[in-house]
Amino acid sequence: MTLTPTPGTDAPGPDAPTWPAEFAERYRAAGHWRGETFGSVLAERAAAHPDRIAVVDPAPERRTWTYRELEERSARLAAGFAARGISKGDRVVLQLPNVGEFVEVAFALFRLGALPVYALPAHRETEIAYFCSFTEAVAYVIPDRHAGFDHRDLASKVKANTPTLRHVFVVGDPGEHTPLSDVPREADGLPEGPAPDDLAFLQLSGGTTGVPKLIPRTHDDYIYSLRGSDEICGVDADTRYLVVLPAAHNFPMSSPGWLGALYAGGTVVLCPRPDAATAFPLVAAERVTMTGMVPPLALLWTQAAEDTEHDLSSLRLVLVGGAKYSEAAARRLEPALGCRLMQVFGMAEGLVNYTRLDDDDETVVTTQGLPISPDDEIRVVDDADQDVPDGAYGHLLTRGPYTIRGYWRAPEHNARSFTSDGFYRTGDIVRRTPTGHLVVEGRAKDQINRGGEKIAPEEIENIILSHPSVHDVSLVGVADEYLGERSLAYVILREGAEPLKAPAVRRLVRERGVAAYKVPDLVEFVDAFPQTGIGKISKKGLRSDAAPGPAAPLQH
Numbered sequence: 043m044t045l046t047p048t049p050g051t052d053a054p055g056p057d058a059p060t061w062p063a064e065f066a067e068r069y070r071a072a073g074h075w076r077g078e079t080f081g082s083v084l085a086e087r088a089a090a091h092p093d094r095i096a097v098v099d100p101a102p103e104r105r106t107w108t109y110r111e112l113e114e115r116s117a118r119l120a121a122g123f124a125a126r127g128i129s130k131g132d133r134v135v136l137q138l139p140n141v142g143e144f145v146e147v148a149f150a151l152f153r154l155g156a157l158p159v160y161a162l163p164a165h166r167e168t169e170i171a172y173f174c175s176f177t178e179a180v181a182y183v184i185p186d187r188h189a190g191f192d193h194r195d196l197a198s199k200v201k202a203n204t205p206t207l208r209h210v211f212v213v214g215d216p217g218e219h220t221p222l223s224d225v226p227r228e229a230d231g232l233p234e235g236p237a238p239d240d241l242a243f244l245q246l247s248g249g250t251t252g253v254p255k256l257i258p259r260t261h262d263d264y265i266y267s268l269r270g271s272d273e274i275c276g277v278d279a280d281t282r283y284l285v286v287l288p289a290a291h292n293f294p295m296s297s298p299g300w301l302g303a304l305y306a307g308g309t310v311v312l313c314p315r316p317d318a319a320t321a322f323p324l325v326a327a328e329r330v331t332m333t334g335m336v337p338p339l340a341l342l343w344t345q346a347a348e349d350t351e352h353d354l355s356s357l358r359l360v361l362v363g364g365a366k367y368s369e370a371a372a373r374r375l376e377p378a379l380g381c382r383l384m385q386v387f388g389m390a391e392g393l394v395n396y397t398r399l400d401d402d403d404e405t406v407v408t409t410q411g412l413p414i415s416p417d418d419e420i421r422v423v424d425d426a427d428q429d430v431p432d433g434a435y436g437h438l439l440t441r442g443p444y445t446i447r448g449y450w451r452a453p454e455h456n457a458r459s460f461t462s463d464g465f466y467r468t469g470d471i472v473r474r475t476p477t478g479h480l481v482v483e484g485r486a487k488d489q490i491n492r493g494g495e496k497i498a499p500e501e502i503e504n505i506i507l508s509h510p511s512v513h514d515v516s517l518v519g520v521a522d523e524y525l526g527e528r529s530l531a532y533v534i535l536r537e538g539a540e541p542l543k544a545p546a547v548r549r550l551v552r553e554r555g556v557a558a559y560k561v562p563d564l565v566e567f568v569d570a571f572p573q574t575g576i577g578k579i580s581k582k583g584l585r586s587d588a589a590p591g592p593a594a595p596l597q598h
């Protein structure tokens with residue numbers, strides 16, 4: 043692994059903790075880490091079946107990339123990036139919707155060993171400015187406009203404030219920036235690529251703190267999770283995987299996702315929007331066999347499929363995960379969509395669990411599955427880190443061949459989020475069934491899971507606290523039939539301060555420039571928060587005080 047000094051600290055140190063040598067040796071000896079890189083995998087697939095379709099981007103005009111085209115175009119783009127001064131280890135914030143260029147740029151960066159930082163299309167100035175400055179990004183890749191938002195203006199503002207940011211590449215009309223299509227497609231000049239144990243990219247953590255943490259994944263570890271996922275889900279060269287969720291999310295990327303489909307030599311179909319009206323005709327036209335989605339979307343698809351004219355008969359498997367999926371909803375999916383359901387419980391930090399294709403129906407609708415790997419170590423512990431018996435609820439800790447040993451440049455946070463022997467504290471409360479399947483009961487970490495989008499309350503509380511009329515605030519998740527949870531801000535106003543109304547609180551958050559899914563769904567003004575024995579705010583108390591209300595619409 044290439045280690046670069048951490049700026050701002052005296053001691054040069056690794057950007058992220060990695061696996062101790064004896065673990066790395068064990069994972070190699072077991073055949074988990076095979077010395078592949080994303081560049082080598084794509085080159086092999088392109089050599090083996092150059093004319094097979096790798097990527098389909100159906101909108102607005104159908105475009106396809108064969109394996110040969112994807113490999114050639116991404117290698118030439120990599121050389122073009124290199125000619126523009128982007129090198130191995132540099133960070134590049136990648137914020138594209140589900141378009142073919144996402145795949146092409148990602149593979150160009152993989153080939154170069156530059157690290158994509160996967161921003162979501164929903165991220166706005168606050169998040170993007172932070173990703174660019176914290177990672178000292180040298181480039182930022184955007185669409186011109188997407189979902190009614192002009193990303194070029196945002197890029198101009200961020201570039202003005204980020205000294206390291208030298209390039210903004212735009213897919214589409216560039217405005218004052220550089221069109222991605224202007225990057226020279228060089229035939230040679232491609233420098234040596236990364237090693238298999240080098241970092242491949244930085245994924246975003248759902249987070250529990252004021253700012254999101256970055257998750258460093260290596261070629262070795264991520265490719266192992268793809269191979270394992272492919273095996274479990276039955277992904278092969280005939281798989282046609284529809285990317286319904288934003289491609290930057292870990293779930294549609296790797297469980298088994300678009301990267302899993304490409305690893306197996308299958309075809310990736312990019313869905314521009316996740317709604318059934320957009321996706322069903324694509325499933326029919328492209329003969330899609332597999333996809334993955336969050337529970338609220340699975341519910342919409344289930345309802346829509348019960349009365350559709352579109353031919354969904356090509357679908358074999360739908361994966362559902364990312365948030366709580368009710369047993370009742372899970373029972374309806376298979377008959378409605380006419381395909382197999384698989385529950386997946388995963389995290390961008392690593393560990394991914396799947397129910398299995400040969401699990402009985404009861405297990406599929408009531409559990410969140412088994413880990414990918416026999417070398418995934420699972421501990422379920424009490425508050426004192428003592429193991430609880432099987433069947434009892436406890437904190438889920440995990441360590442293994444594709445679970446990180448620490449976040450990127452976050453030593454203090456790492457000391458809290460990992461045990462001294464390298465187990466990641468997931469923050470989830472689970473129990474294990476006699477077959478080893480995990481059932482997720484809830485979470486201990488301070489995080490809201492809004493239909494699969496994770497919100498760190500602290501980040502939003504800090505914004506609301508900046509208002510002069512606000513004395514204190516607590517953002518909590520409240521049960522929602524449709525999203526699983528939505529967010530409620532309890533606000534205590536300062537005595538004698540200008541009164542504040544709920545829409546003003548929501549506007550304050552929105553105008554700070556954060557992703558729309560983080561804007562509180564509900565705001566309530568209270569005189570005091572429920573207190574616990576030790577006087578700290580009880581988020582749990584707040585949650586149980588809040589009555590579930592009517593379902594909110596899903597925001598794309």
Ligand SMILES: O=C(O)c1cccc(O)c1O
Binds near residue numbers: 386390
């Ligand atoms: O982050 C997640 O919620 C998630 C869910 C399912 C599968 C994954 O890989 C995930 O990262």
